[in-house]
Amino acid sequence: MAQGANKPKVIIFDVNETLLDLDTMRTSIGELLGDKKELTTLWFSTMLHHSLVTTVTGDYQDFGKIGVAALMMVAQNEGIVISEEQAIKAIKTPLLSLPPHPNVKAALKALKAKGYKIVSLTNSSNQGVKMQFSHAGLTDYFDQRLSIEDIKVYKPDLRSYEWALAKLGVKPEEALMVAAHGWDVAGAKAAGMQTAFVARPRKALYPLAAKPDYIVEDLSELVVLLNSQK
Numbered sequence: 001m002a003q004g005a006n007k008p009k010v011i012i013f014d015v016n017e018t019l020l021d022l023d024t025m026r027t028s029i030g031e032l033l034g035d036k037k038e039l040t041t042l043w044f045s046t047m048l049h050h051s052l053v054t055t056v057t058g059d060y061q062d063f064g065k066i067g068v069a070a071l072m073m074v075a076q077n078e079g080i081v082i083s084e085e086q087a088i089k090a091i092k093t094p095l096l097s098l099p100p101h102p103n104v105k106a107a108l109k110a111l112k113a114k115g116y117k118i119v120s121l122t123n124s125s126n127q128g129v130k131m132q133f134s135h136a137g138l139t140d141y142f143d144q145r146l147s148i149e150d151i152k153v154y155k156p157d158l159r160s161y162e163w164a165l166a167k168l169g170v171k172p173e174e175a176l177m178v179a180a181h182g183w184d185v186a187g188a189k190a191a192g193m194q195t196a197f198v199a200r201p202r203k204a205l206y207p208l209a210a211k212p213d214y215i216v217e218d219l220s221e222l223v224v225l226l227n228s229q230k
Contacts, residue, residue, distance in 0.1 A: 007229045008194055009170050010117040012146075014155075014179035015129055018198055019120075020098040020136060025091065029071065032090040034080050041202065046070040048183065051123060051154040060152035063123050067091050096128065100136045101200075107219035108141035114227065119144045121164050121177070123154050144168070156187025165193070176213070178222065182206040196222055 013019055030037030047063075047070035054061045061069075071087040111118060118141055122129055126147045133139045146164050153159045165172055172192030179185050180198040186209035189195045196214035197205055205212070216222045 006173060006194075007226070008116070008176035009174040010119055010168055011111060011176045011178060012119045012121050012164065012168075012188075012193075014177075014181060014184050015120050015122040015124060015132065016095075016098070017200060017203070018178060018180040019100055019104050019138065020132060021101050022098060024098060025094040028090045028094045032071070032080075032082055032086055033075060033078065036078070039074055039078065043067075043071050043074045046074055052157070055152075055154045055157050062125060062149075063154070064092065064125065064128065096131045097135050098132060100138060101218070103218050103220045105137065105141070107223050108138070110223045111226070112141060116226075117143050117168075119146060119164075119168060121146045121148075121155070121160075123148055125149050156183050156190075158187065158191045161188050161191035161193060165191075178219075182209070185209070185212050198222070 016022060026037055026040040029040045029043055033039045047067045050070055051063060051066050054066065068084060068087045068091060071091065072082060072084065075082045108118060120129065120142055124147060126145070126149055129145055129147060133142070133145070146167060148154055148160050151160065151163050153163070161177070165175060168175065173194065176194040176196060177185065177188035178196045178198065180200045180203050182197065182203065182205040185195045185197045186206045189210045189212060195212040196216060197212045198219065199215055199217055214222060214225055216225065
């Protein structure tokens with residue numbers, strides 16, 4: 001797809017779904033919701049919605065707690081009775097042991113070999129991502145891990161990207177944000193960054209947002225496009 005105007009100095013990755021495969025968590029949440037795996041999409045969107053509620057109201061809550069609350073809301077609306085303990089178990093246990101998507105390690109290795117600075121930026125907690133990366137074997141590929149937990153402003157609020165750019169000491173156009181979420185790509189693009197949308201199954205771009213610089217099926221395709229730049 002269309003290439004960014006400049007070769008980025010730093011590549012910033014979203015974590016869940018972009019790097020890590022959420023299928024095991026979809027299964028555990030679907031089972032808790034009466035074997036309705038399709039409700040996991042509603043759960044995730046409800047969690048994101050209420051993370052933004054906490055941002056705009058100034059009442060920050062941990063992303064994990066929001067996830068549990070969102071799961072209980074979805075269950076209630078579906079007439080399914082679950083406990084907070086059940087919701088925590090369905091989310092936390094699989095979340096911390098998610099595997100990377102098949103081509104992620106090879107792509108990160110290739111990007112590192114080309115001299116790119118590799119960073120993660122997530123709505124999840126610092127400790128949570130540390131544990132996820134350790135389990136998935138991704139720790140050594142990253143120069144830095146950033147979590148909005150440090151500023152308590154969730155993506156896609158523009159302040160989250162501006163904070164990350166300031167931490168990295170780069171201009172917006174010098175950074176490439178890679179995500180499998182249309183909302184994340186839209187936020188980063190609005191913040192002036194280069195963006196790459198990873199079009200994984202059941203993921204779509206927000207049609208009213210500015211188009212990303214790259215649209216790829218997986219990270220290996222992104223590597224090829226970046227390597228074609230001068």
